[in-house]
Amino acid sequence: MSCLEPDRQDPFGTPARTPRMVRLEASDLPGLRPVACIEEGAEVVPGTPVMHDRARPEIRVVATVAGRVERVETGLGRRAVRVVIRPEGRAMAVPATAAGDTRDVMLAHGIWPDLRTRPFGRVPDPEARPKAILVNALDGAGVAAAQGAPRALGHGLRALCDLTEGPVILCQHGGVALIPAEGRIEIDTAAPRHDGMAFRLRRRCSVAHGGEVWILDVQSAIALGRLRGEGLFDTTRLVEIVAASGEVVGLHRMALGADLADAIEEAGWPRPVSRSLRRNESRIDPRHEPGPPSEQVLGPIVPVPALTATLPMRLRAIPLLRALQIGDAEAARRHGCLDLVEEDMRAASAICASGANYGALLRRVLDELEAGG
Amino acid sequence: MRGGPVMRLRRRAARDAVALRLIALAPPMALLFLQAPGAVWPRALAVVTAALACAFVFAEIRGRGPILEVLVPALLVMLFAPPEAASWQLALALSLAIVLGALVFGGAGFGFLSIAALALVLLAFSFPPLAPVMPSQSVIWFALPGGLLLMLAGLAPWRVVLAGAVGVVLATGPSELDPALAAPFAILLIHFAADPFGAPVTGPGQWLSGLMVGGLIVLLGAPETRGLDMSAGVFAVLLAGLFAPLVDAGVIAIADWRDGLRHG
Structure with missing residues (x-):
């Protein structure tokens, strides 16, 4: 029995909420050129393909709820922007066949776009083989989900071993291991104060000098495990809603793409925000919401230890931030920027007095390095 | 937070x-x-x-x-x-x-x-x-709590201050040290040598810069001056500051070279 069935009391709260609307965003697929493969007014069930990559159609986005496609928004050259679905009923796990190898299962059920590469933070090429896969169980919602489904997590991690010759590393913040290590499955339970996936990557298998590592959120690994182990397709994720004070005020189960307006209103955010649950998101924090783009001139970097501590050790933080500010891609590469993606720079942007959005600056530099090969 | x-x-x-x-x-x-x-x-x-x-x-x-x-x-x-x-x-x-x-x-x-x-x-x-x-x-003593505040906040890199003190000790010789000069040296090192914008930003660079300042203070100090020669102090800080970008660049180049050896 799935914990998503409506009347079941699962250990981490109520069943999945029924969203007003589900918006599946093409911007959740970095590095791809998605096109819509469904028409407005069509009926969908969880697993119905709604978008796919133009160059590699096997990479697809699937509907996460049953309902009717209300809008298909496209941009230049038929490029999909988003698919909006009006749900009919609550999101829940549905029986599904999980035939084929892990790669086929992930591609067929739209879990593949949850993977991200380091370097560059793109959806990986299905033909590639990474040197390791890191599974992110650092957030509270991810840990709660893993504690509620240890068998599915085990199935998921074992399935991920098919994608790489190297280790599959479950990264968690201290405490008891969420599942026991076995074979190529390793558990990284280091618990430093300032930590994130960039720290684990830097310590365990840096890509600053070559190679590729994939990152997957633990809830996506659980969804894969549920498919392989229980034959259930689960499109919902646990998500923490944070108040403006920084306190976690809600833990909800929601379908990917679900409209978050009601949950945000309940959390008492100072201003209403219209957004949906994005891929790999498990914490909605008003302090991390992107503000309007700023045209202000950047101030100087005050090199304090707190700023250095926001980035992984042995990564030359201040020279890297200076290189990012002036857009010196080659210097940034030498200082280790290939181990980072935008979300790793949030703390640096918050602490630094220069007013720089280092996430955006890093993306510019990564794009330049990727284009230059 | x-x-x-x-x-x-x-x-x-x-x-x-x-x-x-x-x-x-x-x-x-x-x-x-x-x-x-x-x-x-x-x-x-x-x-x-x-x-x-x-x-x-x-x-x-x-x-x-x-x-x-x-x-x-x-x-x-x-x-x-x-x-x-x-x-x-x-x-x-x-x-x-x-x-x-x-x-x-x-x-x-x-x-x-x-x-x-x-x-x-x-x-x-x-x-x-x-x-x-x-x-x-008395003014120096009144400046010490502020110096401590800057070090606690990280606005005065502790490596520069510590290395500066070590540099002074090494250049003077432990037997020649005057304990009464500890507070003036500390103020000089915290407010001038450990300037957040003037000091190197790499850890080894900060050690080197501090040692350089400490050594130069003693080296440039006029022998007839009793106590701390402030002229020598500011000249030492300025000289070390001129070398700070070079020191950082050297530290980074060595680290890159070691990375290159390790990763081919």
């Missing part, structure tokens, strides 16, 4: 750098005013006006601020300038230092020298008898 008060202070340090540095200098300045109000007011008016005027003019030209950073070197110049220096001489030296050491590079924080040390060196060069001096013992 989570964490104790020290952690919160360290997280806020970059954004509140100017306020913290001014707070650190407030007690010794207050004592200076109390000790000789008649002599201090005109000098304070001159240096603060000159510093703000320079910063304001450049801010207007560039269309960007803020301008209050220049108050930090202004207060340091007031503390360490010789009493016989005229107000206009201080204002001139400070203006030149602010323009040449910071504003031509884009403003405070974009340069690579301690502006206060540069101002005191320019004063000594331009008007030879006017060498910088250590303020009275």
Whole structure:
């Protein structure tokens, strides 16, 4: 029995909420050129393909709820922007066949776009083989989900071993291991104060000098495990809603793409925000919401230890931030920027007095390095 | 934000750098005013006006601020300038230092020298008898809590301060050390050598820079001077500051070379 069935009391709260609307965003697929493969007014069930990559159609986005496609928004050259679905009923796990190898299962059920590469933070090429896969169980919602489904997590991690010759590393913040290590499955339970996936990557298998590592959120690994182990397709994720004070005020189960307006209103955010649950998101924090783009001139970097501590050790933080500010891609590469993606720079942007959005600056530099090969 | 008060202070340090540095200098300045109000007011008016005027003019030209950073070197110049220096001489030296050491590079924080040390060196060069001096013992003691605050906040790199002390000990010899000089040395190292914008930013670079400052203070000090030779101190800081970018570049080059060896 799935914990998503409506009347079941699962250990981490109520069943999945029924969203007003589900918006599946093409911007959740970095590095791809998605096109819509469904028409407005069509009926969908969880697993119905709604978008796919133009160059590699096997990479697809699937509907996460049953309902009717209300809008298909496209941009230049038929490029999909988003698919909006009006749900009919609550999101829940549905029986599904999980035939084929892990790669086929992930591609067929739209879990593949949850993977991200380091370097560059793109959806990986299905033909590639990474040197390791890191599974992110650092957030509270991810840990709660893993504690509620240890068998599915085990199935998921074992399935991920098919994608790489190297280790599959479950990264968690201290405490008891969420599942026991076995074979190529390793558990990284280091618990430093300032930590994130960039720290684990830097310590365990840096890509600053070559190679590729994939990152997957633990809830996506659980969804894969549920498919392989229980034959259930689960499109919902646990998500923490944070108040403006920084306190976690809600833990909800929601379908990917679900409209978050009601949950945000309940959390008492100072201003209403219209957004949906994005891929790999498990914490909605008003302090991390992107503000309007700023045209202000950047101030100087005050090199304090707190700023250095926001980035992984042995990564030359201040020279890297200076290189990012002036857009010196080659210097940034030498200082280790290939181990980072935008979300790793949030703390640096918050602490630094220069007013720089280092996430955006890093993306510019990564794009330049990727284009230059 | 989570964490104790020290952690919160360290997280806020970059954004509140100017306020913290001014707070650190407030007690010794207050004592200076109390000790000789008649002599201090005109000098304070001159240096603060000159510093703000320079910063304001450049801010207007560039269309960007803020301008209050220049108050930090202004207060340091007031503390360490010789009493016989005229107000206009201080204002001139400070203006030149602010323009040449910071504003031509884009403003405070974009340069690579301690502006206060540069101002005191320019004063000594331009008007030879006017060498910088250590303020009275009581003023120094009043400056120590502020120095501690800067080190706690991370605005004065502790490696530079510690390495500077080691450099002095090594250059002098442990038997020659005068414990009474510990406080003046600490103030010099914290406010000048460990300037957040003048010191290197790499860990090994900070150790090297501190050792260089400590060694040079002893090496450049006049033998006949009793106590700490402040002229030698600011010259040592300026010299180490000139080498700081080179030291950082060297440390990074060595690290890159080692990475290259490790990863082929």
